[in-house]
Amino acid sequence: MKRIFSLLLIAFSIGLTPAQAQLEPFTDYEISDAVWEIGTIKVKTNAGDHYLEGLKATWVRGAEISKELGYIEDYSIYSSITPESGDFNLLLVTKYASLADMTPSKEKYEAIMDALGQEQADADSKRALETYPELREITGSYIVHEIDLK
Numbered sequence: 001m002k003r004i005f006s007l008l009l010i011a012f013s014i015g016l017t018p019a020q021a022q023l024e025p026f027t028d029y030e031i032s033d034a035v036w037e038i039g040t041i042k043v044k045t046n047a048g049d050h051y052l053e054g055l056k057a058t059w060v061r062g063a064e065i066s067k068e069l070g071y072i073e074d075y076s077i078y079s080s081i082t083p084e085s086g087d088f089n090l091l092l093v094t095k096y097a098s099l100a101d102m103t104p105s106k107e108k109y110e111a112i113m114d115a116l117g118q119e120q121a122d123a124d125s126k127r128a129l130e131t132y133p134e135l136r137e138i139t140g141s142y143i144v145h146e147i148d149l150k
Helices: 002-013 049-059 059-068 108-116 118-130
Strands: 029-043 072-080 090-096 135-148
Touching: 029 049, 049 059, 049 072, 049 090, 049 118, 059 072, 059 090, 059 108, 059 118, 108 118
Parallel strands: none
Antiparallel strands: 029 090, 029 135, 072 090
């Protein structure tokens, strides 16, 4: 034990200390204005196609309308090639130009509802409430910026 302590003391005295971070934001790396909202979903075994069918009618349709109206830049769905491992097997990703674009407003809500129609919105809500809990579990939600190291 005395020998280990002596070796550590020598190591620290000659400068073998853990390195301190030297990177500076906006000098050594850029942080994007754009933000990505990522939902992690655990789709139940053999329910993937049924859930995707529902997403096409609800989430994708809403994302398309939001993109056409300029409220989002893009959206994607990613599926794991190892669906039974980990806490999730599906990612729902929405890209916004900035964090400010995620802010809800009456104007955005009304424009989306006008494009979607109240009947379709009601059907989508019913589907999400009645069907989705049987098909999946939402395991997380994240909002991230891209980091570009220089």
